[in-house]
Amino acid sequence: MPSYLFWILSALMLMGGGAVIAFRNPVSSALSVVACFVGLAGLFIGLSAFFVGVIQILVYTGAVMVLFVFIIMLLDLKDEEKAAKPLLPIAAGVVLFVVFTVQLIGVLSRSPNKIAPDLSAKTLVLAANSFPPTSKIATTLSQGKLPDVHLIGHTLFTQNNLQLQILGVLLLVATIGVVVLSKRQAD
Amino acid sequence: MATLNDYLLVSGLLFAMGLAGVVLRRNIIIVFMCLELMLSAANLSLVAFSRFNPAPNGLPDTNGQMLVFFVVTVAAAEVAVGLAIIVALYRARQTIHTDELTSLKG
Amino acid sequence: MNLAWILLFLPLAVAVANQLALKKTGLAPTLSVASALVTFVIAVLLLGENETSHFAWATVGEFSINIGIKLDQLSTGMMIVVTGVGLLVHIFSLAYMKDDAAKARYFTGLSLFMFSMTGIVLADNFIMTFIFWELVGLSSYLLIGHWYEKDTAANAAKKAFLCNRVGDFGFMVGILMLWGITGHLAFDHMQAGLELFQKANPAICGGVLSAAVLCIFCGAVGKSAQLPLHVWLPDAMEGPTPVSALIHAATMVAAGVYMLFRLQLTLGFANFEGLQASQVIAWTGGITSLVAALMATQQDDIKRVLAYSTLSQLGYMVMAVGLNSGEAAMFHLFTHAWFKALLFLGAGAIIYACHHEQDIWKMGGLLKKMPITGITFGIGTAALIAVPYVTSGFYSKEEILSAAYNHDKILFGIAVFVAFLTTFYMTRAFVVTFLGKTRSDQADHAHEVGPLMWLPLIILAGMAIGSAWITGPLCAIDPRTHAQEHAHGHFVILGLSITALVLGLISGFVLYTGKNQDPLSIPLLKNRFYIDGFYDNFIVRYFQDAFASLVAFFDELFIDGLMVGGLSRSAESVGNIFRRVQSGSLQGYAFFFGLGVILVIYFTAF
Numbered sequence: 013m014p015s016y017l018f019w020i021l022s023a024l025m026l027m028g029g030g031a032v033i034a035f036r037n038p039v040s041s042a043l044s045v046v047a048c049f050v051g052l053a054g055l056f057i058g059l060s061a062f063f064v065g066v067i068q069i070l071v072y073t074g075a076v077m078v079l080f081v082f083i084i085m086l087l088d089l090k091d092e093e094k095a096a097k098p099l100l101p102i103a104a105g106v107v108l109f110v111v112f113t114v115q116l117i118g119v120l121s122r123s124p125n126k127i128a129p130d131l132s133a134k135t136l137v138l139a140a141n142s143f144p145p146t147s148k149i150a151t152t153l154s155q156g157k158l159p160d161v162h163l164i165g166h167t168l169f170t171q172n173n174l175q176l177q178i179l180g181v182l183l184l185v186a187t188i189g190v191v192v193l194s195k196r197q198a199d
Numbered sequence: 200m201a202t203l204n205d206y207l208l209v210s211g212l213l214f215a216m217g218l219a220g221v222v223l224r225r226n227i228i229i230v231f232m233c234l235e236l237m238l239s240a241a242n243l244s245l246v247a248f249s250r251f252n253p254a255p256n257g258l259p260d261t262n263g264q265m266l267v268f269f270v271v272t273v274a275a276a277e278v279a280v281g282l283a284i285i286v287a288l289y290r291a292r293q294t295i296h297t298d299e300l301t302s303l304k305g
Numbered sequence: 306m307n308l309a310w311i312l313l314f315l316p317l318a319v320a321v322a323n324q325l326a327l328k329k330t331g332l333a334p335t336l337s338v339a340s341a342l343v344t345f346v347i348a349v350l351l352l353g354e355n356e357t358s359h360f361a362w363a364t365v366g367e368f369s370i371n372i373g374i375k376l377d378q379l380s381t382g383m384m385i386v387v388t389g390v391g392l393l394v395h396i397f398s399l400a401y402m403k404d405d406a407a408k409a410r411y412f413t414g415l416s417l418f419m420f421s422m423t424g425i426v427l428a429d430n431f432i433m434t435f436i437f438w439e440l441v442g443l444s445s446y447l448l449i450g451h452w453y454e455k456d457t458a459a460n461a462a463k464k465a466f467l468c469n470r471v472g473d474f475g476f477m478v479g480i481l482m483l484w485g486i487t488g489h490l491a492f493d494h495m496q497a498g499l500e501l502f503q504k505a506n507p508a509i510c511g512g513v514l515s516a517a518v519l520c521i522f523c524g525a526v527g528k529s530a531q532l533p534l535h536v537w538l539p540d541a542m543e544g545p546t547p548v549s550a551l552i553h554a555a556t557m558v559a560a561g562v563y564m565l566f567r568l569q570l571t572l573g574f575a576n577f578e579g580l581q582a583s584q585v586i587a588w589t590g591g592i593t594s595l596v597a598a599l600m601a602t603q604q605d606d607i608k609r610v611l612a613y614s615t616l617s618q619l620g621y622m623v624m625a626v627g628l629n630s631g632e633a634a635m636f637h638l639f640t641h642a643w644f645k646a647l648l649f650l651g652a653g654a655i656i657y658a659c660h661h662e663q664d665i666w667k668m669g670g671l672l673k674k675m676p677i678t679g680i681t682f683g684i685g686t687a688a689l690i691a692v693p694y695v696t697s698g699f700y701s702k703e704e705i706l707s708a709a710y711n712h713d714k715i716l717f718g719i720a721v722f723v724a725f726l727t728t729f730y731m732t733r734a735f736v737v738t739f740l741g742k743t744r745s746d747q748a749d750h751a752h753e754v755g756p757l758m759w760l761p762l763i764i765l766a767g768m769a770i771g772s773a774w775i776t777g778p779l780c781a782i783d784p785r786t787h788a789q790e791h792a793h794g795h796f797v798i799l800g801l802s803i804t805a806l807v808l809g810l811i812s813g814f815v816l817y818t819g820k821n822q823d824p825l826s827i828p829l830l831k832n833r834f835y836i837d838g839f840y841d842n843f844i845v846r847y848f849q850d851a852f853a854s855l856v857a858f859f860d861e862l863f864i865d866g867l868m869v870g871g872l873s874r875s876a877e878s879v880g881n882i883f884r885r886v887q888s889g890s891l892q893g894y895a896f897f898f899g900l901g902v903i904l905v906i907y908f909t910a911f
Contacts, residue, residue, distance in 0.1 A: 018201040022209045029213050029236050033220040038228055045232050048213075052239055055206070059250040060259055064242070064267045071271050076235065076278045083282045084228060087289050098298075101892050105223030108899045109215045115903060116211040119910045126203040126251045135257045142256040158258070164268065167261040179272050186276035193283035196290075218902075221895045230891070301889035 018058060025051030033105075038084045042077055049073045060131055063161045131158065206247035214240035227288075227295045231281055238274050242267045309358075309374045312347040312384070313423050315340050320416035323409055333409035334399055337416045341395040344419065345388040352381050352779065357429050357493060373429035375492060379570065379635070382781035383426045383563055386642045387556050389768075391419050393761035394551040397650050400757035401547050401657055411451055411545065418444035418552060425560050430491040431480045434564060438476065438524065441557050442469045448552060449544035461540035468537040472527015479520030486513060492571045499572055511580065514572075518582040521568060522589075529561030529619045532593040536837050538616055542608040546653030549608060554615050554649050555642035562622040562638050566631035566782075577629050587627025591709075591716045594620025598726035602733065603827055606663045607652045610734045614689065615645055617723060621705050624716060630708035632784035637701035639781040640772050644688035644698055647765035651682035654758050655738065658751035665737045666822060667745035674751045677759045679739045681766040686735050688769040690728040690810075693803055697773035704784050706798045721801050728809025736817045744821060 028048025035041045049072045056065035133156030140153035149166065152159035168176055213236055220233030249263025289295050319340040323333040359373025395415060402408050421444050424437030442465075450462030484490055487498030503510045525531070530538035541553050552558070565586070569577055577583050594617045601613035618641050625634035656663055658675055672679035688698035702724065709717040743749045753759070776783035816824055886897075 015201055018205065022205075026209065026212055026216070029216040029220075032229065032232055032236060033216060033224060038226055041229050041232060045235065048236065049239065052213075052243060055209075055243060056246050058201075059206075059246050061246045061249065061264050061267075064246055064264050064271075067268065067271055068239075068242075071275055072235070072239070076275060079278060079282060080228065080232060083286065086286065087228075087295065101223045101225070101896075104892070104896045105219035108222055108896065108903070109219040111903055112215040112218065112899070113212065115906050115910070116208065116215070119906070120204045120207055120211075123204070127200055128202075128251060129253050129257070131257075131259070139256040139258050160259070160261070160264070163258065163261045164264050167265050168268070171262075172265060175269070179269060183272065183276050186280050190279045190283040193280070193287050218895075218899050222892050222899060225892070227891075230895075297891040300891065 018055070021051045021054040021058065023051075024048070025055065039081060042080045042084060045080070046073050046077050049077070060158055061160060062158075063164055203247060203251040206251075207244060210240045210243040210247065213237075213243065225296045225298050227285055227297055227300075230297065231278075231285070235274065235278070238270060242270055245270075308347050308351060309354075309356075309376060309427065312344050312351065312388075313374065313420070313427060315344060315347075316416045316420035316423065320413050320420060323413040323416060328409045331408075333412045334402075337412035338392075338395045338399060340416060341388065341392040341419065344423070345392045348381070348384040348388040351376060351384065353378075354381060359429055359491075362433075370432050371430055371491065372433055373491070374427045375429035376427070379563075379567065379782060380426050382635075382639065382776075382779055384423065385779050385781065386559075386639055387419070387422050387426060390555040390642055390646045390765075391415075391422075391551060393764060394547045394555075394646065394650070397550075397653065397758055397761045398545070398547040400755055401653055402545060405545075407451065411448070414444055414448045414451065415548075415551070418448065418557070422556050422560070426563065429493070431483065432490050434567075435473075435477060435480055438528065438560070438564075439473065441552075441560065442466060442473070442528075445469075445541070445552050445557055448548040449541045451545055451548070452543070455543065457540075458543040461537070461543040465537040465541050468530075468534045469527045472523045472525070472534055475520045475523020476525075476527070479517050479523065482513070482517035482520060486517060492567065495571045496573050499576060514576065515580050515582040518568065518577075518580065519585060522565065522582065522586055525561030525565050525623065526589065527561075528564075529558050529623060530616055531561075531589050531620065531623055532596060533836070535593060535597065535616050536840060539609050539612040542606070542612050546608065546649060546656055549612070550646045550649030550653065553612065554645040558615065558619055559622070559638045559642060562619065562626060562634050565623070565626045566635050569626070569629070569631050574629060574631075583627050583629060585627070587624050587713065587716060590620045590623030590625070590627055591719045592620070593617070594624065594723045595719050595726075598723045598730065601730040602726060603823075603825070604730075605666055605823070607655065607665050607668075607734060607738060608649070608663055610665070610730060611645070611648050611652055614648075614727065614731065617727065618645065618689075621702070621720065621723070624720070625705045625708050628708045628712040628716070630704070630712075630784065632782050633701070633704035633708045635782035636776070636784055637705055639776065639779075640688070640697040640701040640769075643765055643768035643772050644685045644696075647681060647685035647762060647769050648689065650758075650762055650765065651678050651685060654678045654754045654762065655682075655751070657758070658754055659745075659747040660750075662745065662747040665734060668738045668743070668748045669741045670739070670743040671748060671751060672739040674743075674748075675753045677753060678762060681759070681762040682739065683735060684766040684769050686731045690731050690806060691724065691802065692806070693799075696770055698769070700773040703798065703802065706802055707794065710794045710798055721805050724802055725805035725809045728806050729813045732810055732813025733817050736814060737820070741819055 025048050028044045028046075028051060031044035032041045032048065035044060049068060053065040053068040053073070056062075056068055136153045136156050136158060140150045143150040143153070149159050149162045152162065217233040217235075217237035217240060220236065221230050224230055224233065245263045245267050249260045252260055252263075254260045285295060288300075292300065294300070319336055323336060327333045327336060354376040355378075356376045357373060359371040361369040362372040363370045395412075398411070398415065402411050405411060418441060421437045421440030425434055425441060428434040428437060446462045446466045449465055450459050452458045453462070480490075483495070486502050487495045488501075489495050489498045499514070506513075527534045538553060538558065542549055544553075597613045597616035597620060601610050601617065604610045604613060618637070622634040622637050622641075625631065625637065654675065655668065655671060655678060658671075658678070659668060662668070684696075688696040691699040691702045693699050706717065706720055706724070709720045772779075772781075773783075886893075888894075
């Protein structure tokens with residue numbers, strides 16, 4: 013990914029993040045989150061993680077944020093009425109942000125940097141050798157394309173099958189929990 | 200080309216914004232959104248690591264992306280439950296402002 | 306040797322069982338009596354043993370405090386007295402305390418006392434003596450205060466405890482001094498240690514030893530109720546009468562004498578020859594016996610007469626110890642235990658029959674109504690006033706008199722005068738209580754007590770007459786083998802003591818036969834030389850109150866204000882600080898969480 017694209021997407025993401033905090037209207041905040049996530053998805057795709065980028069859009073932007081907006085509508089929230097914002101939380105938040113950023117820069121400046129390894133068609137064709145030659149992954153790779161959905165699926169279903177099942181149970185429990193929580197108590 | 204540290208910096212900044220938002224916003228829904236920002240910032244680091252630390256065959260380490268997949272799934276479940284709790288809270292208290300929710304005060 | 310350990314710990318086990326498990330079942334008295342019987346049998350079986358055994362009780366570095374048992378002629382003989390009198394008193398108590406609501410507590414106290422007294426007698430080192438010394442003080446306190454609903458009983462218990470504490474402080478200092486001098490606490494090693502010290506410091510040895518002995522004597526002064534700490538013993542008569550018989554006549558108060566003699570035995574008699582401390586001990590004993598006998602002549606409460614008589618006899622024993630004739634003292638302790646227990650139990654029977662009337666002027670004519678009690682009481686009186694040749698008291702008192710005669714003629718004069726006074730007040734008590742006509746309704750309705758009560762009386766009466774002859778088999782100390790001491794001045798002593806006896810009997814009978822009230826009234830004696838009044842009005846008011854206010858000040862400022870209050874206040878303020886932290890504000894928590902994250906990053910990354 014060209015450098016300027018990275019900076020543009022990063023700027024989009026960070027501005028979105030900042031806007032979430034800055035807007036007083038919850039709907040505006042929610043839309044800022046969407047903008048932020050779009051930028052983030054772009055960064056994912058720039059990192060050759062196409063699948064993650066897509067689910068970032070689909071799940072987060074498409075489902076989760078819609079849920080947020082839906083709840084905001086449901087509760088019919090107005091702008092925060094108190095115009096005069098208390099100074100202490102703002103100061104605390106700013107202090108945390110600044111200290112954290114300073115620490116971040118400190119840590120990064122002392123840790124070795126890396127440039128992205130080569131992912132050209134040649135590398136992909138070479139990598140095809142580590143998979144069974146008739147498999148979908150190997151054939152895709154030998155065409156010089158990155159089959160990242162297949163790769164993730166391969167990892168998921170070969171190495172982390174049990175965790176995947178548990179995740180399914182978790183989602184089931186969450187669904188039931190939501191139903192129980194949202195049900196009005198019978199008077 | 201952007202280096203690993205660039206990604207980590209951006210990711211860290213997003214995380215710090217989320218944290219600051221949790222601390223300084225009083226609307227619990229926005230606090231919740233900020234939590235999502237922090238999770239996503241972590242995801243960005245994971246994907247960056249997966250890209251910059253390739254597997255032996257030269258491809259990106261899919262373990263990192265798989266972890267992102269898990270995080271997204273858990274976050275979806277968390278958002279569902281969390282928003283349900285917020286709705287229940289609103290029903291009980293008629294407010295979602297954290298400074299009005301002080302029943303834990305000692 | 307195992308028997309001895311059973312002897313020591315059985316009463317404790319019984320006391321614990323009584324208090325913790327059998328309180329409500331009514332089994333407590335039976336169990337206590339059974340344990341007293343068993344301990345008596347064991348004490349008989351142990352006669353003549355000569356052994357030592359111990360185990361470490363508390364070890365600090367190389368120094369260890371032992372709990373040990375030393376069996377020799379002295380301790381096994383004393384055990385016969387303790388368990389024998391104890392057994393009879395237990396049996397007597399069964400009847401005497403029949404209707405008491407707190408029987409279980411009473412018998413727990415008795416068993417605890419038996420345990421503690423056994424501990425003193427069998428102890429093989431001074432620390433153990435001291436521990437059990439305090440334990441008898443405790444059990445005595447519990448038993449005197451048995452009827453604690455009565456203010457007088459509660460106060461008497463307190464007084465006994467406090468007086469004993471004063472003495473015990475000296476005792477403790479004395480033990481520490483002896484430890485410093487000899488380097489040992491166990492009786493078996495002390496003499497050697499003392500000899501080493503003597504060789505190293507010949508100049509100061511006598512003085513230091515004298516001081517140590519005097520400090521230890523303080524303990525005996527408290528426990529054996531010598532002047533000036535005697536005031537608790539008469540008040541202790543507020544306790545149940547069997548307790549007075551066991552603790553305040555026969556055993557515990559004699560512990561002081563026992564312990565002094567044990568000290569002499571341990572350090573060697575030669576070291577006490579010409580020691581300043583011995584003089585002080587002898588004179589304290591002599592003066593106590595005189596003063597107590599004088600007080601006894603004007604008391605109206607039958608138990609108080611006996612209490613002062615006990616004081617006076619203890620004075621005799623202490624005097625004998627001080628005159629370096631501890632064997633005479635132990636012999637007198639041995640005979641005195643039986644007949645004084647007899648007198649107290651007899652008094653208990655009278656009090657029981659007269660529905661808790663204790664004033665002798667409200668009794669009278671009881672000999673006809675209670676013949677067994679009357680006759681046994683008479684025998685006890687005869688032994689106490691030392692009727693020649695037929696009673697045990699005669700032989701032991703004779704030994705003390707001869708010891709006094711050989712060492713100090715003034716003390717001898719005092720002792721003879723005390724013998725006269727003893728005869729006089731006991732004749733008075735006997736005549737007023739048992740002869741003449743009844744002077745109150747309670748005495749009118751009195752009748753002979755049941756067999757559980759008169760059986761112990763008869764056994765004790767037998768001992769009152771016979772105990773001087775069975776010292777051999779009982780291994781009790783009997784000085785009558787020292788023939789040369791016996792021979793010197795024998796007839797002078799015999800003559801004077803018989804004269805004192807006859808004079809006392811005549812004056813007692815002449816003055817008190819057929820009288821309805823006391824023909825003599827000596828306020829000084831009746832009011833016990835105003836010693837109690839002096840203590841109450843002077844010492845208590847000025848010293849105790851001043852000290853109490855000092856202590857109260859200290860207590861309020863330092864203990865309450867700084868220690869207890871300070872701790873609670875600091876806990877409170879710390880709590881307040883943390884209460885702020887628990888603000889209930891979500892953002893506050895999140896902020897601290899973030900702060901924590903930053904700290905973690907700081908510590909891991911930098």
